[in-house]
Amino acid sequence: MESSEGTGGLSGEIEVEAYRRLFPLPFYERHLLESVRPDARPLNRARDTTIALGPVASADGSALVKIGDTTMLAAIKLEVMTPSTDAPDEGSLAIEFQMPPICSPSVRPGRPAEVASVISKQLSDVMMSSEMINLKELSLISGKAAWMAYLDIYCLSADGCLFDAALLSAIAAFSHLQIPLVSVNDDGRVIAVFGELPEAKLKLELVNKEKRKLSLGSKPFSLTCILHEEYILADPNAEEESIMDTFVTVVLDSLGQLVSIYKPGGAALANMSTIKACIALTKSRVKELNNILSESLSEMEVD
Structure with a gap:
Protein backbone atom coordinates (compact mmCIF):
# COMPACT_ATOMS: atom_id res chain seq x y z
CA MET A 1 0.00 0.00 0.00
CA GLU A 2 1.46 3.38 -0.95
CA SER A 3 2.23 5.95 1.68
CA SER A 4 0.38 9.23 1.66
CA GLU A 5 3.68 10.96 0.88
CA GLY A 6 4.23 8.77 -2.17
CA THR A 7 0.66 9.31 -3.32
CA GLY A 8 1.00 13.04 -2.88
CA GLY A 9 4.21 13.07 -4.91
CA LEU A 10 2.62 11.14 -7.76
CA SER A 11 -0.47 13.36 -7.63
CA GLY A 12 1.73 16.44 -7.76
CA GLU A 13 3.58 15.14 -10.83
CA ILE A 14 0.27 14.46 -12.59
CA GLU A 15 -0.95 17.96 -11.79
CA VAL A 16 2.26 19.52 -13.13
CA GLU A 17 2.07 17.49 -16.33
CA ALA A 18 -1.61 18.39 -16.77
CA TYR A 19 -0.81 22.08 -16.30
CA ARG A 20 2.05 21.76 -18.82
CA ARG A 21 -0.26 20.27 -21.45
CA LEU A 22 -3.18 22.63 -20.86
CA PHE A 23 -1.21 25.85 -20.44
CA PRO A 24 2.17 25.30 -22.14
CA LEU A 25 3.17 28.95 -22.54
CA PRO A 26 2.48 29.99 -18.91
CA PHE A 27 4.28 26.81 -17.83
CA TYR A 28 7.39 27.84 -19.79
CA GLU A 29 7.17 31.45 -18.69
CA ARG A 30 7.30 30.40 -15.04
CA HIS A 31 10.61 28.66 -15.81
CA LEU A 32 11.92 31.61 -17.83
CA LEU A 33 11.55 33.83 -14.77
CA GLU A 34 14.24 31.64 -13.20
CA SER A 35 16.38 31.71 -16.40
CA VAL A 36 16.01 27.97 -16.82
CA ARG A 37 14.01 25.62 -19.02
CA PRO A 38 11.91 22.57 -18.08
CA ASP A 39 14.74 20.26 -19.21
CA ALA A 40 17.04 22.08 -16.72
CA ARG A 41 19.11 23.77 -19.43
CA PRO A 42 20.13 27.41 -19.02
CA LEU A 43 18.60 29.61 -21.71
CA ASN A 44 21.88 30.02 -23.60
CA ARG A 45 22.96 26.36 -23.63
CA ALA A 46 22.59 24.02 -26.59
CA ARG A 47 21.79 20.35 -26.18
CA ASP A 48 24.44 17.64 -26.06
CA THR A 49 25.80 16.99 -29.55
CA THR A 50 27.52 13.93 -31.03
CA ILE A 51 28.99 13.14 -34.46
CA ALA A 52 29.68 9.64 -35.77
CA LEU A 53 31.60 9.44 -39.07
CA GLY A 54 31.23 6.70 -41.68
CA PRO A 55 28.02 4.92 -40.58
CA VAL A 56 27.05 4.13 -44.21
CA ALA A 57 29.64 1.77 -45.69
CA SER A 58 28.26 2.03 -49.23
CA ALA A 59 28.59 5.84 -49.33
CA ASP A 60 31.71 7.80 -50.26
CA GLY A 61 31.19 9.97 -47.18
CA SER A 62 28.64 9.79 -44.38
CA ALA A 63 27.86 11.01 -40.87
CA LEU A 64 25.30 10.50 -38.13
CA VAL A 65 24.61 13.61 -36.03
CA LYS A 66 22.56 13.96 -32.86
CA ILE A 67 21.62 17.27 -31.24
CA GLY A 68 19.59 16.24 -28.23
CA ASP A 69 17.01 13.85 -29.70
CA THR A 70 17.17 15.40 -33.19
CA THR A 71 19.00 12.86 -35.37
CA MET A 72 20.29 13.26 -38.93
CA LEU A 73 21.94 10.77 -41.26
CA ALA A 74 23.89 12.29 -44.17
CA ALA A 75 25.38 10.28 -47.03
CA ILE A 76 27.31 11.37 -50.14
CA LYS A 77 27.56 9.41 -53.40
CA LEU A 78 29.86 10.51 -56.21
CA GLU A 79 29.16 9.91 -59.89
CA VAL A 80 31.18 10.85 -62.97
CA MET A 81 29.39 13.38 -65.17
CA THR A 82 30.12 15.64 -68.12
CA PRO A 83 30.60 19.20 -66.83
CA SER A 84 28.57 22.08 -68.21
CA THR A 85 30.00 24.26 -70.96
CA ASP A 86 29.68 27.28 -68.65
CA ALA A 87 31.94 25.66 -66.01
CA PRO A 88 34.05 23.03 -67.82
CA ASP A 89 36.50 22.66 -64.94
CA GLU A 90 33.97 22.35 -62.10
CA GLY A 91 31.93 19.56 -60.59
CA SER A 92 28.43 19.89 -59.15
CA LEU A 93 26.62 19.44 -55.87
CA ALA A 94 23.00 18.31 -55.38
CA ILE A 95 21.40 18.36 -51.92
CA GLU A 96 18.17 16.72 -50.83
CA PHE A 97 16.71 16.77 -47.31
CA GLN A 98 14.12 14.14 -46.50
CA MET A 99 11.73 13.62 -43.58
CA PRO A 100 10.32 10.08 -43.57
CA PRO A 101 7.23 9.43 -41.42
CA ILE A 102 9.32 7.72 -38.72
CA CYS A 103 10.93 11.03 -37.76
CA SER A 104 7.85 12.70 -36.28
CA PRO A 105 4.14 12.06 -35.66
CA SER A 106 3.42 15.25 -37.62
CA VAL A 107 4.83 13.73 -40.85
CA ARG A 108 2.12 11.70 -42.59
CA PRO A 109 2.89 8.77 -44.93
CA GLY A 110 2.56 9.74 -48.57
CA ARG A 111 2.70 13.45 -47.82
CA PRO A 112 6.13 15.08 -48.03
CA ALA A 113 6.75 17.50 -45.18
CA GLU A 114 6.57 21.09 -46.43
CA VAL A 115 9.58 22.11 -44.33
CA ALA A 116 11.79 19.54 -46.13
CA SER A 117 11.99 21.52 -49.39
CA VAL A 118 12.65 24.74 -47.44
CA ILE A 119 15.56 23.17 -45.56
CA SER A 120 16.96 21.69 -48.80
CA LYS A 121 17.02 25.18 -50.32
CA GLN A 122 18.61 26.72 -47.21
CA LEU A 123 21.30 24.03 -47.15
CA SER A 124 22.15 24.61 -50.82
CA ASP A 125 22.31 28.38 -50.31
CA VAL A 126 24.57 28.10 -47.26
CA MET A 127 26.88 25.48 -48.75
CA MET A 128 27.42 27.54 -51.89
CA SER A 129 27.65 31.00 -50.28
CA SER A 130 30.11 29.82 -47.63
CA GLU A 131 32.48 28.54 -50.36
CA MET A 132 33.42 25.61 -48.14
CA ILE A 133 33.60 23.38 -51.21
CA ASN A 134 35.74 24.40 -54.17
CA LEU A 135 33.87 22.90 -57.12
CA LYS A 136 37.09 22.93 -59.13
CA GLU A 137 38.37 20.17 -56.84
CA LEU A 138 35.59 17.98 -58.22
CA SER A 139 36.93 18.34 -61.77
CA LEU A 140 38.61 15.31 -63.36
CA ILE A 141 39.34 16.25 -66.99
CA SER A 142 38.46 19.80 -68.01
CA GLY A 143 35.44 19.85 -70.27
CA LYS A 144 35.14 16.05 -70.28
CA ALA A 145 34.61 14.67 -66.79
CA ALA A 146 33.85 15.87 -63.29
CA TRP A 147 32.25 14.59 -60.11
CA MET A 148 28.59 15.08 -59.28
CA ALA A 149 28.23 14.90 -55.49
CA TYR A 150 24.77 13.77 -54.36
CA LEU A 151 24.21 14.64 -50.71
CA ASP A 152 21.13 13.03 -49.14
CA ILE A 153 20.16 13.90 -45.58
CA TYR A 154 17.57 11.84 -43.75
CA CYS A 155 15.90 13.12 -40.61
CA LEU A 156 15.57 10.08 -38.35
CA SER A 157 14.16 11.97 -35.37
CA ALA A 158 12.75 15.52 -35.43
CA ASP A 159 12.98 17.24 -32.05
CA GLY A 160 13.70 20.83 -33.03
CA CYS A 161 16.42 22.78 -34.87
CA LEU A 162 16.27 20.59 -37.97
CA PHE A 163 18.32 22.98 -40.12
CA ASP A 164 21.13 23.17 -37.56
CA ALA A 165 21.41 19.39 -37.30
CA ALA A 166 21.10 18.90 -41.08
CA LEU A 167 23.85 21.44 -41.79
CA LEU A 168 26.15 19.86 -39.21
CA SER A 169 25.57 16.40 -40.72
CA ALA A 170 26.38 17.77 -44.19
CA ILE A 171 29.65 19.33 -42.99
CA ALA A 172 30.59 16.11 -41.17
CA ALA A 173 29.81 13.96 -44.22
CA PHE A 174 32.00 16.12 -46.49
CA SER A 175 34.76 16.02 -43.86
CA HIS A 176 34.58 12.22 -44.04
CA LEU A 177 34.32 12.07 -47.86
CA GLN A 178 37.03 10.28 -49.84
CA ILE A 179 37.37 10.84 -53.59
CA PRO A 180 37.60 7.43 -55.36
CA LYS A 213 39.86 14.22 -49.34
CA LEU A 214 38.52 17.59 -50.36
CA SER A 215 40.48 20.53 -48.98
CA LEU A 216 37.45 22.14 -47.36
CA GLY A 217 37.39 25.87 -46.83
CA SER A 218 35.91 27.58 -43.81
CA LYS A 219 33.01 25.45 -42.59
CA PRO A 220 29.57 26.99 -41.89
CA PHE A 221 27.81 26.20 -38.61
CA SER A 222 24.46 27.48 -37.39
CA LEU A 223 22.50 28.11 -34.21
CA THR A 224 18.77 28.68 -34.01
CA CYS A 225 17.37 30.80 -31.17
CA ILE A 226 13.82 31.47 -30.03
CA LEU A 227 12.91 35.04 -29.13
CA HIS A 228 10.22 35.44 -26.48
CA GLU A 229 9.75 38.88 -24.92
CA GLU A 230 13.18 39.73 -23.46
CA TYR A 231 14.34 36.10 -23.45
CA ILE A 232 16.59 34.30 -25.95
CA LEU A 233 16.49 30.49 -25.92
CA ALA A 234 19.32 28.77 -27.78
CA ASP A 235 18.78 25.47 -29.61
CA PRO A 236 15.05 24.97 -28.89
CA ASN A 237 13.51 21.52 -28.90
CA ALA A 238 10.29 20.68 -30.74
CA GLU A 239 8.07 21.52 -27.77
CA GLU A 240 9.63 24.96 -27.42
CA GLU A 241 9.29 25.56 -31.16
CA SER A 242 5.59 24.67 -31.03
CA ILE A 243 4.90 27.10 -28.18
CA MET A 244 6.97 30.14 -29.18
CA ASP A 245 6.97 31.17 -32.84
CA THR A 246 9.73 33.76 -33.35
CA PHE A 247 13.00 32.22 -34.56
CA VAL A 248 16.37 33.52 -35.66
CA THR A 249 18.96 31.23 -37.25
CA VAL A 250 22.49 32.62 -37.50
CA VAL A 251 25.07 30.94 -39.73
CA LEU A 252 28.75 31.70 -39.12
CA ASP A 253 31.78 30.06 -40.67
CA SER A 254 34.57 28.51 -38.62
CA LEU A 255 36.46 31.84 -38.75
CA GLY A 256 33.53 33.64 -37.13
CA GLN A 257 32.45 35.43 -40.31
CA LEU A 258 28.71 35.93 -40.87
CA VAL A 259 27.32 33.75 -43.68
CA SER A 260 23.59 34.38 -43.31
CA ILE A 261 20.72 35.16 -40.95
CA TYR A 262 17.29 33.58 -41.30
CA LYS A 263 14.17 34.87 -39.59
CA PRO A 264 11.33 32.80 -41.04
CA GLY A 265 8.50 34.44 -39.13
CA GLY A 266 6.97 35.25 -35.78
CA ALA A 267 5.31 38.26 -34.28
CA ALA A 268 8.31 39.69 -32.46
CA LEU A 269 10.73 41.99 -34.25
CA ALA A 270 14.41 41.25 -33.78
CA ASN A 271 16.22 44.50 -32.96
CA MET A 272 19.95 44.99 -33.46
CA SER A 273 20.87 44.21 -29.85
CA THR A 274 18.94 40.92 -30.05
CA ILE A 275 20.65 39.97 -33.32
CA LYS A 276 24.05 40.76 -31.77
CA ALA A 277 23.20 38.56 -28.79
CA CYS A 278 22.24 35.71 -31.13
CA ILE A 279 25.49 36.13 -33.09
CA ALA A 280 27.49 36.02 -29.83
CA LEU A 281 25.76 32.77 -28.84
CA THR A 282 26.46 31.36 -32.30
CA LYS A 283 30.17 32.19 -32.05
CA SER A 284 30.41 30.12 -28.88
CA ARG A 285 28.47 27.31 -30.52
CA VAL A 286 30.75 27.35 -33.59
CA LYS A 287 33.79 26.76 -31.38
CA GLU A 288 32.01 23.90 -29.64
CA LEU A 289 30.94 22.24 -32.90
CA ASN A 290 34.40 22.68 -34.42
CA ASN A 291 35.91 20.87 -31.46
CA ILE A 292 33.36 18.03 -31.63
CA LEU A 293 34.01 17.56 -35.37
CA SER A 294 37.80 17.64 -34.87
CA GLU A 295 37.56 15.01 -32.14
CA SER A 296 35.45 12.77 -34.39
CA LEU A 297 37.96 13.09 -37.24
CA SER A 298 40.84 12.31 -34.86
CA GLU A 299 39.07 9.21 -33.54
CA MET A 300 38.45 8.00 -37.11
CA GLU A 301 42.15 8.40 -37.99
CA VAL A 302 43.17 6.44 -34.90
CA ASP A 303 40.75 3.62 -35.76
Whole structure:
Protein backbone atom coordinates (compact mmCIF):
# COMPACT_ATOMS: atom_id res chain seq x y z
CA MET A 1 0.00 0.00 0.00
CA GLU A 2 1.46 3.38 -0.95
CA SER A 3 2.23 5.95 1.68
CA SER A 4 0.38 9.23 1.66
CA GLU A 5 3.68 10.96 0.88
CA GLY A 6 4.23 8.77 -2.17
CA THR A 7 0.66 9.31 -3.32
CA GLY A 8 1.00 13.04 -2.88
CA GLY A 9 4.21 13.07 -4.91
CA LEU A 10 2.62 11.14 -7.76
CA SER A 11 -0.47 13.36 -7.63
CA GLY A 12 1.73 16.44 -7.76
CA GLU A 13 3.58 15.14 -10.83
CA ILE A 14 0.27 14.46 -12.59
CA GLU A 15 -0.95 17.96 -11.79
CA VAL A 16 2.26 19.52 -13.13
CA GLU A 17 2.07 17.49 -16.33
CA ALA A 18 -1.61 18.39 -16.77
CA TYR A 19 -0.81 22.08 -16.30
CA ARG A 20 2.05 21.76 -18.82
CA ARG A 21 -0.26 20.27 -21.45
CA LEU A 22 -3.18 22.63 -20.86
CA PHE A 23 -1.21 25.85 -20.44
CA PRO A 24 2.17 25.30 -22.14
CA LEU A 25 3.17 28.95 -22.54
CA PRO A 26 2.48 29.99 -18.91
CA PHE A 27 4.28 26.81 -17.83
CA TYR A 28 7.39 27.84 -19.79
CA GLU A 29 7.17 31.45 -18.69
CA ARG A 30 7.30 30.40 -15.04
CA HIS A 31 10.61 28.66 -15.81
CA LEU A 32 11.92 31.61 -17.83
CA LEU A 33 11.55 33.83 -14.77
CA GLU A 34 14.24 31.64 -13.20
CA SER A 35 16.38 31.71 -16.40
CA VAL A 36 16.01 27.97 -16.82
CA ARG A 37 14.01 25.62 -19.02
CA PRO A 38 11.91 22.57 -18.08
CA ASP A 39 14.74 20.26 -19.21
CA ALA A 40 17.04 22.08 -16.72
CA ARG A 41 19.11 23.77 -19.43
CA PRO A 42 20.13 27.41 -19.02
CA LEU A 43 18.60 29.61 -21.71
CA ASN A 44 21.88 30.02 -23.60
CA ARG A 45 22.96 26.36 -23.63
CA ALA A 46 22.59 24.02 -26.59
CA ARG A 47 21.79 20.35 -26.18
CA ASP A 48 24.44 17.64 -26.06
CA THR A 49 25.80 16.99 -29.55
CA THR A 50 27.52 13.93 -31.03
CA ILE A 51 28.99 13.14 -34.46
CA ALA A 52 29.68 9.64 -35.77
CA LEU A 53 31.60 9.44 -39.07
CA GLY A 54 31.23 6.70 -41.68
CA PRO A 55 28.02 4.92 -40.58
CA VAL A 56 27.05 4.13 -44.21
CA ALA A 57 29.64 1.77 -45.69
CA SER A 58 28.26 2.03 -49.23
CA ALA A 59 28.59 5.84 -49.33
CA ASP A 60 31.71 7.80 -50.26
CA GLY A 61 31.19 9.97 -47.18
CA SER A 62 28.64 9.79 -44.38
CA ALA A 63 27.86 11.01 -40.87
CA LEU A 64 25.30 10.50 -38.13
CA VAL A 65 24.61 13.61 -36.03
CA LYS A 66 22.56 13.96 -32.86
CA ILE A 67 21.62 17.27 -31.24
CA GLY A 68 19.59 16.24 -28.23
CA ASP A 69 17.01 13.85 -29.70
CA THR A 70 17.17 15.40 -33.19
CA THR A 71 19.00 12.86 -35.37
CA MET A 72 20.29 13.26 -38.93
CA LEU A 73 21.94 10.77 -41.26
CA ALA A 74 23.89 12.29 -44.17
CA ALA A 75 25.38 10.28 -47.03
CA ILE A 76 27.31 11.37 -50.14
CA LYS A 77 27.56 9.41 -53.40
CA LEU A 78 29.86 10.51 -56.21
CA GLU A 79 29.16 9.91 -59.89
CA VAL A 80 31.18 10.85 -62.97
CA MET A 81 29.39 13.38 -65.17
CA THR A 82 30.12 15.64 -68.12
CA PRO A 83 30.60 19.20 -66.83
CA SER A 84 28.57 22.08 -68.21
CA THR A 85 30.00 24.26 -70.96
CA ASP A 86 29.68 27.28 -68.65
CA ALA A 87 31.94 25.66 -66.01
CA PRO A 88 34.05 23.03 -67.82
CA ASP A 89 36.50 22.66 -64.94
CA GLU A 90 33.97 22.35 -62.10
CA GLY A 91 31.93 19.56 -60.59
CA SER A 92 28.43 19.89 -59.15
CA LEU A 93 26.62 19.44 -55.87
CA ALA A 94 23.00 18.31 -55.38
CA ILE A 95 21.40 18.36 -51.92
CA GLU A 96 18.17 16.72 -50.83
CA PHE A 97 16.71 16.77 -47.31
CA GLN A 98 14.12 14.14 -46.50
CA MET A 99 11.73 13.62 -43.58
CA PRO A 100 10.32 10.08 -43.57
CA PRO A 101 7.23 9.43 -41.42
CA ILE A 102 9.32 7.72 -38.72
CA CYS A 103 10.93 11.03 -37.76
CA SER A 104 7.85 12.70 -36.28
CA PRO A 105 4.14 12.06 -35.66
CA SER A 106 3.42 15.25 -37.62
CA VAL A 107 4.83 13.73 -40.85
CA ARG A 108 2.12 11.70 -42.59
CA PRO A 109 2.89 8.77 -44.93
CA GLY A 110 2.56 9.74 -48.57
CA ARG A 111 2.70 13.45 -47.82
CA PRO A 112 6.13 15.08 -48.03
CA ALA A 113 6.75 17.50 -45.18
CA GLU A 114 6.57 21.09 -46.43
CA VAL A 115 9.58 22.11 -44.33
CA ALA A 116 11.79 19.54 -46.13
CA SER A 117 11.99 21.52 -49.39
CA VAL A 118 12.65 24.74 -47.44
CA ILE A 119 15.56 23.17 -45.56
CA SER A 120 16.96 21.69 -48.80
CA LYS A 121 17.02 25.18 -50.32
CA GLN A 122 18.61 26.72 -47.21
CA LEU A 123 21.30 24.03 -47.15
CA SER A 124 22.15 24.61 -50.82
CA ASP A 125 22.31 28.38 -50.31
CA VAL A 126 24.57 28.10 -47.26
CA MET A 127 26.88 25.48 -48.75
CA MET A 128 27.42 27.54 -51.89
CA SER A 129 27.65 31.00 -50.28
CA SER A 130 30.11 29.82 -47.63
CA GLU A 131 32.48 28.54 -50.36
CA MET A 132 33.42 25.61 -48.14
CA ILE A 133 33.60 23.38 -51.21
CA ASN A 134 35.74 24.40 -54.17
CA LEU A 135 33.87 22.90 -57.12
CA LYS A 136 37.09 22.93 -59.13
CA GLU A 137 38.37 20.17 -56.84
CA LEU A 138 35.59 17.98 -58.22
CA SER A 139 36.93 18.34 -61.77
CA LEU A 140 38.61 15.31 -63.36
CA ILE A 141 39.34 16.25 -66.99
CA SER A 142 38.46 19.80 -68.01
CA GLY A 143 35.44 19.85 -70.27
CA LYS A 144 35.14 16.05 -70.28
CA ALA A 145 34.61 14.67 -66.79
CA ALA A 146 33.85 15.87 -63.29
CA TRP A 147 32.25 14.59 -60.11
CA MET A 148 28.59 15.08 -59.28
CA ALA A 149 28.23 14.90 -55.49
CA TYR A 150 24.77 13.77 -54.36
CA LEU A 151 24.21 14.64 -50.71
CA ASP A 152 21.13 13.03 -49.14
CA ILE A 153 20.16 13.90 -45.58
CA TYR A 154 17.57 11.84 -43.75
CA CYS A 155 15.90 13.12 -40.61
CA LEU A 156 15.57 10.08 -38.35
CA SER A 157 14.16 11.97 -35.37
CA ALA A 158 12.75 15.52 -35.43
CA ASP A 159 12.98 17.24 -32.05
CA GLY A 160 13.70 20.83 -33.03
CA CYS A 161 16.42 22.78 -34.87
CA LEU A 162 16.27 20.59 -37.97
CA PHE A 163 18.32 22.98 -40.12
CA ASP A 164 21.13 23.17 -37.56
CA ALA A 165 21.41 19.39 -37.30
CA ALA A 166 21.10 18.90 -41.08
CA LEU A 167 23.85 21.44 -41.79
CA LEU A 168 26.15 19.86 -39.21
CA SER A 169 25.57 16.40 -40.72
CA ALA A 170 26.38 17.77 -44.19
CA ILE A 171 29.65 19.33 -42.99
CA ALA A 172 30.59 16.11 -41.17
CA ALA A 173 29.81 13.96 -44.22
CA PHE A 174 32.00 16.12 -46.49
CA SER A 175 34.76 16.02 -43.86
CA HIS A 176 34.58 12.22 -44.04
CA LEU A 177 34.32 12.07 -47.86
CA GLN A 178 37.03 10.28 -49.84
CA ILE A 179 37.37 10.84 -53.59
CA PRO A 180 37.60 7.43 -55.36
CA LEU A 181 40.21 6.49 -57.93
CA VAL A 182 39.30 7.23 -61.53
CA SER A 183 40.63 5.61 -64.70
CA VAL A 184 40.31 6.07 -68.47
CA ASN A 185 39.22 2.93 -70.36
CA ASP A 186 40.15 1.88 -73.90
CA ASP A 187 37.28 3.91 -75.36
CA GLY A 188 38.49 7.08 -73.64
CA ARG A 189 35.64 7.04 -71.12
CA VAL A 190 36.33 8.13 -67.57
CA ILE A 191 35.11 5.59 -65.02
CA ALA A 192 35.29 5.45 -61.24
CA VAL A 193 37.27 2.61 -59.70
CA PHE A 194 35.65 1.60 -56.41
CA GLY A 195 37.37 -0.64 -53.90
CA GLU A 196 40.76 -2.21 -54.61
CA LEU A 197 42.03 -1.95 -58.19
CA PRO A 198 42.00 -5.48 -59.77
CA GLU A 199 45.24 -6.78 -61.24
CA ALA A 200 43.60 -6.98 -64.69
CA LYS A 201 43.06 -3.21 -64.63
CA LEU A 202 46.46 -2.16 -63.37
CA LYS A 203 47.38 -0.99 -66.88
CA LEU A 204 44.47 1.43 -67.03
CA GLU A 205 45.47 5.06 -66.92
CA LEU A 206 44.54 6.59 -63.56
CA VAL A 207 43.40 10.20 -63.60
CA ASN A 208 44.06 10.53 -59.87
CA LYS A 209 46.83 8.37 -58.41
CA GLU A 210 45.36 7.92 -54.93
CA LYS A 211 42.19 8.48 -52.94
CA ARG A 212 42.02 11.93 -51.42
CA LYS A 213 39.86 14.22 -49.34
CA LEU A 214 38.52 17.59 -50.36
CA SER A 215 40.48 20.53 -48.98
CA LEU A 216 37.45 22.14 -47.36
CA GLY A 217 37.39 25.87 -46.83
CA SER A 218 35.91 27.58 -43.81
CA LYS A 219 33.01 25.45 -42.59
CA PRO A 220 29.57 26.99 -41.89
CA PHE A 221 27.81 26.20 -38.61
CA SER A 222 24.46 27.48 -37.39
CA LEU A 223 22.50 28.11 -34.21
CA THR A 224 18.77 28.68 -34.01
CA CYS A 225 17.37 30.80 -31.17
CA ILE A 226 13.82 31.47 -30.03
CA LEU A 227 12.91 35.04 -29.13
CA HIS A 228 10.22 35.44 -26.48
CA GLU A 229 9.75 38.88 -24.92
CA GLU A 230 13.18 39.73 -23.46
CA TYR A 231 14.34 36.10 -23.45
CA ILE A 232 16.59 34.30 -25.95
CA LEU A 233 16.49 30.49 -25.92
CA ALA A 234 19.32 28.77 -27.78
CA ASP A 235 18.78 25.47 -29.61
CA PRO A 236 15.05 24.97 -28.89
CA ASN A 237 13.51 21.52 -28.90
CA ALA A 238 10.29 20.68 -30.74
CA GLU A 239 8.07 21.52 -27.77
CA GLU A 240 9.63 24.96 -27.42
CA GLU A 241 9.29 25.56 -31.16
CA SER A 242 5.59 24.67 -31.03
CA ILE A 243 4.90 27.10 -28.18
CA MET A 244 6.97 30.14 -29.18
CA ASP A 245 6.97 31.17 -32.84
CA THR A 246 9.73 33.76 -33.35
CA PHE A 247 13.00 32.22 -34.56
CA VAL A 248 16.37 33.52 -35.66
CA THR A 249 18.96 31.23 -37.25
CA VAL A 250 22.49 32.62 -37.50
CA VAL A 251 25.07 30.94 -39.73
CA LEU A 252 28.75 31.70 -39.12
CA ASP A 253 31.78 30.06 -40.67
CA SER A 254 34.57 28.51 -38.62
CA LEU A 255 36.46 31.84 -38.75
CA GLY A 256 33.53 33.64 -37.13
CA GLN A 257 32.45 35.43 -40.31
CA LEU A 258 28.71 35.93 -40.87
CA VAL A 259 27.32 33.75 -43.68
CA SER A 260 23.59 34.38 -43.31
CA ILE A 261 20.72 35.16 -40.95
CA TYR A 262 17.29 33.58 -41.30
CA LYS A 263 14.17 34.87 -39.59
CA PRO A 264 11.33 32.80 -41.04
CA GLY A 265 8.50 34.44 -39.13
CA GLY A 266 6.97 35.25 -35.78
CA ALA A 267 5.31 38.26 -34.28
CA ALA A 268 8.31 39.69 -32.46
CA LEU A 269 10.73 41.99 -34.25
CA ALA A 270 14.41 41.25 -33.78
CA ASN A 271 16.22 44.50 -32.96
CA MET A 272 19.95 44.99 -33.46
CA SER A 273 20.87 44.21 -29.85
CA THR A 274 18.94 40.92 -30.05
CA ILE A 275 20.65 39.97 -33.32
CA LYS A 276 24.05 40.76 -31.77
CA ALA A 277 23.20 38.56 -28.79
CA CYS A 278 22.24 35.71 -31.13
CA ILE A 279 25.49 36.13 -33.09
CA ALA A 280 27.49 36.02 -29.83
CA LEU A 281 25.76 32.77 -28.84
CA THR A 282 26.46 31.36 -32.30
CA LYS A 283 30.17 32.19 -32.05
CA SER A 284 30.41 30.12 -28.88
CA ARG A 285 28.47 27.31 -30.52
CA VAL A 286 30.75 27.35 -33.59
CA LYS A 287 33.79 26.76 -31.38
CA GLU A 288 32.01 23.90 -29.64
CA LEU A 289 30.94 22.24 -32.90
CA ASN A 290 34.40 22.68 -34.42
CA ASN A 291 35.91 20.87 -31.46
CA ILE A 292 33.36 18.03 -31.63
CA LEU A 293 34.01 17.56 -35.37
CA SER A 294 37.80 17.64 -34.87
CA GLU A 295 37.56 15.01 -32.14
CA SER A 296 35.45 12.77 -34.39
CA LEU A 297 37.96 13.09 -37.24
CA SER A 298 40.84 12.31 -34.86
CA GLU A 299 39.07 9.21 -33.54
CA MET A 300 38.45 8.00 -37.11
CA GLU A 301 42.15 8.40 -37.99
CA VAL A 302 43.17 6.44 -34.90
CA ASP A 303 40.75 3.62 -35.76
